Amino acid sequence: MRFPAHTGTQGLTFLLPALVLFAIFVLYPAFYIFYAGLFEWDGINQGVFVGLGNFHQIFTDDGPFWIAMRNALYWAPLTIVIQMVLGFLIAFLLEIRTRMVPVFRALFYLPAIVSPVVIGIVWQRIYNPFGGLLSDIGIATGLRFLTFSFLANTQTAIFAVIVVNIWQWMGFSMLMYIAGMKGISREVLEAARLDGITTRQTAVHVVWPMLRHVHLTLVLLGVIGTLQTFPLIYIMTKGGPNHATEMLPNYIFQQGFILQNMGYASALSVVLLVLSLGLSVFQVKVLGARFSFGGPA
């Protein structure tokens, strides 16, 4: 379809404010961090141009960076899949139940609106083997494995934090699924009931497949959330012990502000940006763009 020339000019005029804002707040910072990533720079004084040296170091001689990458690979599938399954189960059970639904819905969603700082502090106490809740339960019940130092062990620490993240955001998945289930026609569920299928079969073979748009949305948000993970790690472990729970945003913060390597932190940010863009494009291309806030389901 062709538009008259004046329509294009009008359109551009309307787009201009958004484009200007986009250029100032998205494009400029993106180019600036790439530029800063080419320097050995403390963020304050004159930097020294090192070309792609920072990037070379990231990929060839930076152990914590690769631990952060490994942790992202643990974090994304574990949190996304488990949150989705638990969120779906809770949503389905709440939908087929009739009493106290708003109360349970609010209770399950509550952690999602609590500050991650508070959650981090509370869960650090819960995991503390010296007088923590888990430990006390373990001693009282004889379940001695609960007295284990989950956050102090480099093999288990990242999974201990992932559990907290799942607990925090499970309610958000539940809410998304409840919203999705509201859109499923009653006739479909009625037909399933008349065909004599069980509640479990209804959940697995009828409702779950009809919520594809919600699944896709949760996957996309989960991946973005993984790449943005910061406060929970910062409060609970500060990336330790020995970088075992390092995630890229925490590592960038540490390099930029604690170690005063702003140039190196900028290079890491470029890697994170490219990774985010790549994963987002991949998801849209491979999984499609039928998100619950996008095209039709």
Added chain:
Amino acid sequence: MKKLLLSTTAIALSAIFAASADAEDTTVTYRSWSPVIQTLQKMVQSTEAAIPGIKIDVKTFNYPEYLVDLQTRANAGEMPDIVGLEPGALTQQYREYLAPAQDCAASVWGDDWQSKFYPLAIEQARLGNPSGDENFYGLPVLTQTINLWYTVPVMEDLGLAPPTTYDELKALAEAARAAGYAPMMIGAGDGWIRRDVYMQLIHNVAPGLIYKAEAGEVPWTDERFVEAMQIWKNMFDDGIFQDGALGLSHYPGAVEVIESGRAATFPMGAWWQQQAAVDNPTPLSKNLSGYAAFKFPDVTGQGAPDDLLGGIDVMIGISKDADYDAACKVLTDWIGGAGAQTLINTFNDLPAFVGLRPEKFGSDNQEAVWDMFTKEWLPTVKYARQLASPEVKQALEDALAAVAAGDKTPEEGMAMVQQAYDSSKG
């Protein structure tokens, strides 16, 4: 109508006078991580009362967030008038933005102004200055020592005296664990407290060695560093630290346990006295009745050094863009004037300025502890608690975590530090 006119005129005149009075006031801005905001607000009141025409605008952050704020402001050309600094790397990073402070000090205390400070504070204030640069880019406000503390009722319950050797530490660990106490409560999830303990260990093994390594005179893989690292590891393996120490933060995680009276001993520093000055102190902290300080035990069996590690807690620099005279008035008042007295009254830490003393003590124990710090311990301090290079500091903290977790041997841990040192030197 006449009344209305008169009252309107009166309001207008008072507004003009008020405006002109405000216009004469000079506002000095301060940003830092220290002292805590409640203390700062009291200091502001004292200083504003003592120096007419000065208004002070203060804001504090946690240390990492302060670094973000300072860096952002420096880049935006909006440096606060006076800023909190640590000696060494932080001060050197902002050196170009800071005005030399010695002229300010000399204008208030005379040419021999340095004699008003504890010697260690003066020595450390210029840490990292380029060769030939004799300027003071900040003046010390508070100093500290690092040491151990014990909880008096807990040690009485255990029937033990503060440990002086490693064997006594192990005996304490056994007795404390049997009674349900943490032998030595530490939030080893925080790098700074890991480093503080290691600094005291290496100070016992070989006093002064670590500063030679910083200067490149001794390798970080020297067997004495490895020995100290091995002792650090032993403290975990022998149960001297409580279980799960690596997964807990020191503040507020470990402190909560300490204040609940479940810790026999704990590593901290002179600043622990401030627990007595908070608004609602715990029964143990009230008038510092439940705590006493002691030196790190002799972990080598060859005798512990008499001196403690310590130095500047916080110093303050003046921005180049600031109204120098006004900033100087506030800075010197906070070091040795009414503001400083208010600061010291809160037991926030030890003064850098000789002779300052809290006006009121809540108990004989509190006064005795204060006198021990300021008269016996602080004058002995020869070596800094801090390391100069952020990279080496971070590598040491990582190595301590790795060794404690069993991921690295002490030799491998010190090799990590050596590698970071080599990288920092290019």
